[in-house]
Amino acid sequence: MKKIFFYIAAFVPALSMAQTAQPFTIDAKIGKLNTPAKAFLAYRVGGTNITDSATISNGAFKFSGTVAEPANATLFIDYKGVGFAKYVQQNFPDGGPSKTADALTFFVEKGTINIAGADSAKKAVVTGSPVNDDNKKLITLLKPVNDKAQKLMAENKAATDVQKQSADFQNAMQAKFKVLQDEQKNVLRAFIKANPNSYMSLLALGSLGGPSPNPAEIEPVFNSLAQNIQETNLGKSLKSSLTVLKGVSVGSIAPDFTQADVDGKDVSLSSFKGKYVLLDFWASWCGPCRMENPNVVKAYNKYKDKNFTVLGVSLDNENGKSAWLAAIKKDGLTWTQVSDLRYWNNEVAQLYAVQSIPQNFLIDPTGRIIARDLRGADLEAKLLELFGKI
CATH class of the missing domain: 3.40.30.10 (Glutaredoxin)
Structure with a gap:
């Protein structure tokens, strides 16, 4: 609940690349940076991790590539020019960003995407991209729920060791988190219903299902999406995974082992x-x-x-x-x-x-x-x- 997590990648298999890849271009301007500063772009296409680099001149740099459908990406600014591997090692020591990290997470999709920041990547604004526009809408809608979740996590973190070992305390915290999870689901359902033609609705569906999706809950919502969204690589994979999940859903005979x-x-x-x-x-x-x-x-x-x-x-x-x-x-x-x-x-x-x-x-x-x-x-x-x- 700390952030908006899209669990869809957790329960779908590696995506096939049956769809035709489409070109994308990223035009970016971050302040007035120059060499040795360098920009890196990391994203995933199918089962392949891609890392690209670009030189920066007076803050401007550009990336280009191809994607079959929108892909989550991260833009890194390496101010000292130490190289991608060393930059990640220094700025993401535990998998998460340190205070020195300057990174922006967004979606790459076909067409031209513009990124502009006065002094950093993490504060930059992404424009010219329907999926990123929809992502901003969803983030805004979920903000009240996420703010409540952060307060609740702070309460849990402040608990004593005795409280944390108490079943009654944990039950009370679980009940509070469940209320927030239900609130989040209501927001996600409303967004998906209002945006059946958005690829972001397919991603939101993964968050609606959570890490252990219930096919009976997810399948009707999936079927409400526009046909072209259902037929994306991600949509086809999700549909296939729902079939697998039905085998261990309530009412099924538990597989022996x-x-x-x-x-x-x-x-x-x-x-x-x-x-x-x-x-x-x-x-x-x-x-x-x-x-x-x-x-x-x-x-x-x-x-x-x-x-x-x-x-x-x-x-x-x-x-x-x-x-x-x-x-x-x-x-x-x-x-x-x-x-x-x-x-x-x-x-x-x-x-x-x-x-x-x-x-x-x-x-x-x-x-x-x-x-x-x-x-x-x-x-x-x-x-x-x-x-x-x-």
């Missing part, structure tokens, strides 16, 4: 048939997962004698087994845990189209998925509905 537990013994999901199973994806390195664990522990201890259990699937890596085992012990996770220690390439995570954690699926005794993404109070409410008060 076998994976090794902490002792190296193979465990199958089907061996739990006849019980309610919370299939819980997490990892020792995942902060939100560790914060959610007290809720799962509370639910397990309360309902474990009611034909309910938890099966944990860890996305730890091959060098993280000791951290995985330590986290299990520290967090009191006494249920069965499995992992192939392949990080995001975990076979079960891929089978269930898991692109973010924590994430879970509640499976009934017949093996059917009856709920998913139950966190905090939502997990307690669903189990209470199933088992009644204890």
